[in-house]
Amino acid sequence: MIVVVTPNPAVDVTYRVARHVPGETNRVLEVHRRPGGKGLNVARVLAGLAVEVRALLPLGGDAGRWVAGELALPHDVSPIAGETRTTVTIDGDGHPTVYTEPGPLTTDAEWARFGELLARRLVGADLLVVSGSLPRGADSGLLGDWVRAAHQLGVRVLADVSGPALLAAASAGADVVKPNLGELLEATSAGDETAGAATLSRLGARLVVVSRGGDGIAAHLPDAVVEVPAVPGVAGNPTGAGDAATAGLAAALVEGVPLAEALRRAAALGAAAVLCPVAGEVDLPAYHRFLDVNGASA
Amino acid sequence: MIVVVTPNPAVDVTYRVARHVPGETNRVLEVHRRPGGKGLNVARVLAGLAVEVRALLPLGGDAGRWVAGELALPHDVSPIAGETRTTVTIDGDGHPTVYTEPGPLTTDAEWARFGELLARRLVGADLLVVSGSLPRGADSGLLGDWVRAAHQLGVRVLADVSGPALLAAASAGADVVKPNLGELLEATSAGDETAGAATLSRLGARLVVVSRGGDGIAAHLPDAVVEVPAVPGVAGNPTGAGDAATAGLAAALVEGVPLAEALRRAAALGAAAVLCPVAGEVDLPAYHRFLDVNGASA
Numbered sequence: 103m104i105v106v107v108t109p110n111p112a113v114d115v116t117y118r119v120a121r122h123v124p125g126e127t128n129r130v131l132e133v134h135r136r137p138g139g140k141g142l143n144v145a146r147v148l149a150g151l152a153v154e155v156r157a158l159l160p161l162g163g164d165a166g167r168w169v170a171g172e173l174a175l176p177h178d179v180s181p182i183a184g185e186t187r188t189t190v191t192i193d194g195d196g197h198p199t200v201y202t203e204p205g206p207l208t209t210d211a212e213w214a215r216f217g218e219l220l221a222r223r224l225v226g227a228d229l230l231v232v233s234g235s236l237p238r239g240a241d242s243g244l245l246g247d248w249v250r251a252a253h254q255l256g257v258r259v260l261a262d263v264s265g266p267a268l269l270a271a272a273s274a275g276a277d278v279v280k281p282n283l284g285e286l287l288e289a290t291s292a293g294d295e296t297a298g299a300a301t302l303s304r305l306g307a308r309l310v311v312v313s314r315g316g317d318g319i320a321a322h323l324p325d326a327v328v329e330v331p332a333v334p335g336v337a338g339n340p341t342g343a344g345d346a347a348t349a350g351l352a353a354a355l356v357e358g359v360p361l362a363e364a365l366r367r368a369a370a371l372g373a374a375a376v377l378c379p380v381a382g383e384v385d386l387p388a389y390h391r392f393l394d395v396n397g398a399s400a
Numbered sequence: 401m402i403v404v405v406t407p408n409p410a411v412d413v414t415y416r417v418a419r420h421v422p423g424e425t426n427r428v429l430e431v432h433r434r435p436g437g438k439g440l441n442v443a444r445v446l447a448g449l450a451v452e453v454r455a456l457l458p459l460g461g462d463a464g465r466w467v468a469g470e471l472a473l474p475h476d477v478s479p480i481a482g483e484t485r486t487t488v489t490i491d492g493d494g495h496p497t498v499y500t501e502p503g504p505l506t507t508d509a510e511w512a513r514f515g516e517l518l519a520r521r522l523v524g525a526d527l528l529v530v531s532g533s534l535p536r537g538a539d540s541g542l543l544g545d546w547v548r549a550a551h552q553l554g555v556r557v558l559a560d561v562s563g564p565a566l567l568a569a570a571s572a573g574a575d576v577v578k579p580n581l582g583e584l585l586e587a588t589s590a591g592d593e594t595a596g597a598a599t600l601s602r603l604g605a606r607l608v609v610v611s612r613g614g615d616g617i618a619a620h621l622p623d624a625v626v627e628v629p630a631v632p633g634v635a636g637n638p639t640g641a642g643d644a645a646t647a648g649l650a651a652a653l654v655e656g657v658p659l660a661e662a663l664r665r666a667a668a669l670g671a672a673a674v675l676c677p678v679a680g681e682v683d684l685p686a687y688h689r690f691l692d693v694n695g696a697s698a
Contacts, residue, residue: 119499123497125497127500190499192499196422197422199421199422202428
């Protein structure tokens, strides 16, 4: 079983407008709401792959109640007093515009209760995935706590986080950290991917997997780099592609396949997510086609 | 007592961003949420003037529950199955950008229950104010029903509505309709204010009050026009100024002051609202100063 933590879940709202006119009043033609947050996308893709998964998330307020009611996944809620955040995406002409709320202030006592719930759920689990941002004001040291809690129970950890939380996960010895290239460079202040991955390895990360968008995925080991190319000629909605790749990597880690094969699955799932309009969904037939393509070219 | 109907209330969300960049992800620095809708603004200003007021509104879903919990006004809720809408305002550099959801689909049975509640509340009332849009798909004929229900009980009606609802209110013989100039021209397809007001009078409106923003307020009677200028030199947040003017007009109607004095109060309250950052609030000391200024210049 894979336990997936979403530290800062959201109500993801998409507004379709005929034409997006900043500085004016825009009448919304259609409203779509769904539970959001990178961890939930990862968990949804895993469930779509028929992998046993359990989502763990703090939720609060009316928005939190709504998210809990909509979740079609096995999950545990750790209640908080603050209001779960909302993200708003404006889907009009041109590139989508996104507004992300910082997330609720969460007390130390609430995080302590979350940690206790996590420790209970990790008993007997195969892998812990932590994916997405921490809410405003949260101590990035939480990542270290969660990594250590998992390791004490013999559970490996994949951390798909950014900024100080990425450094904290690496420092605590996370088995896999999976930033995208921009996040890697930003968190480590490194000049290039190799230097950034070396920094995370030096801090303690056992494996550094870097998603490069259209340029594929690379896994940095202490003495080697394993790379797979992106699936060529795939166009669509890149939102959630990184989360699908994380899910593919997580599933492959649990299955124990060789690293190059794990990366191929991650790349193929990321591409299959690009074909779907909604984050957290993948085009499974396309995934299997892409696996063949990439397998042949590898 | 003034009964104020808000047919399409909202959760008004304001996002403060450092810089508004369309087509990108914008991190929200501050989130403010408050119950919104023009009728609620009118009711809040009336309450601020110590006028006895009761708000009536349909509410549904988690958003509706939230609005009901936050309302610091005497009010009655008519429950609906749909989710009360949200409006999002982006407050960054430059003009605010606003996204308005269309509002919940509301069934005929739900509107019938709303009408029954309204009829009960109108017994002994001094005035009915209907302010703001109807939700998506609602029949503008509702305005006619409400006007007739009020008149049957001897209660006058002030309708601050637009589009087909404005025509319906006029046709049912609303005592006062109060569009702004843009709404008047749009609803009547008239070429100018005089022609537009004549159309509404011909339909049946007893008095047509037109707010002209910086150019003051005019009341069109069958045989005369009464005008007051705007308070000069007032700069700030125009959102909610029209609602404050509606409140001033409503309070003056109930008090029975002469029409020119009612318009002066409306103009002064509108200007006093411009000085406040939040719709539904007015700067009362400024209101009284503005009354003196306009009184002297009238």
